[in-house]
Amino acid sequence: xxxxxxxxxxxxxxxxxxxxxxxxxxxxxxxxxxxxxxxxxxxxxxxxxxxxxxxxxxxxxxxxxxxxxxxxxxxxxxxxxxxxxxxxxxxxxxxxxxxxxxxxxxxxxxxxxxxxxxxxxxxxxxxxxxxxxxxxxxxxxxxxxxxxxxxxx
Numbered sequence: 001x002x003x004x005x006x007x008x009x010x011x012x013x014x015x016x017x018x019x020x021x022x023x024x025x026x027x028x029x030x031x032x033x034x035x036x037x038x039x040x041x042x043x044x045x046x047x048x049x050x051x052x053x054x055x056x057x058x059x060x061x062x063x064x065x066x067x068x069x070x071x072x073x074x075x076x077x078x079x080x081x082x083x084x085x086x087x088x089x090x091x092x093x094x095x096x097x098x099x100x101x102x103x104x105x106x107x108x109x110x111x112x113x114x115x116x117x118x119x120x121x122x123x124x125x126x127x128x129x130x131x132x133x134x135x136x137x138x139x140x141x142x143x144x145x146x147x148x149x150x151x152x153x
Contacts, residue, residue, distance in 0.1 A: 020047050048134030051132075052134040083135070
């Protein structure tokens with residue numbers, strides 16, 4: 001994992017993702033009073049780790065190279081595509097999975113015993129508030145990472 005210490009941009013993105021995933025576990029513990037360690041490796045939920053990672057990366061690029069740099073522009077465009085995908089395509093796929101899962105339950109009598117399809121994963125995408133909080137978290141993490149590495153110009 002030496003690449004994390006040598007590249008502050010990768011470090012910032014990784015930390016944005018990690019902090020968001022840990023925040024999901026903490027939120028579930030606080031709100032539902034249960035420890036859901038499986039949320040550390042799952043997609044979807046509050047806050048969006050995809051948004052946090054790309055926002056931290058974009059913030060770190062802006063700090064290190066300036067907001068006029070082509071690196072910052074690439075990071076912003078890449079981040080916008082990731083966020084759009086998280087709230088659009090992946091969220092729709094999760095909704096489709098919910099419908100298919102309910103159809104499987106309704107039509108379960110048609111399947112031979114032991115041959116019914118497994119339920120599809122439904123927590124795939126993000127709502128706008130989840131993306132907003134992930135993005136905000138990522139910006140903060142990007143600033144903190146770049147400041148702690150003493151790489152600010």
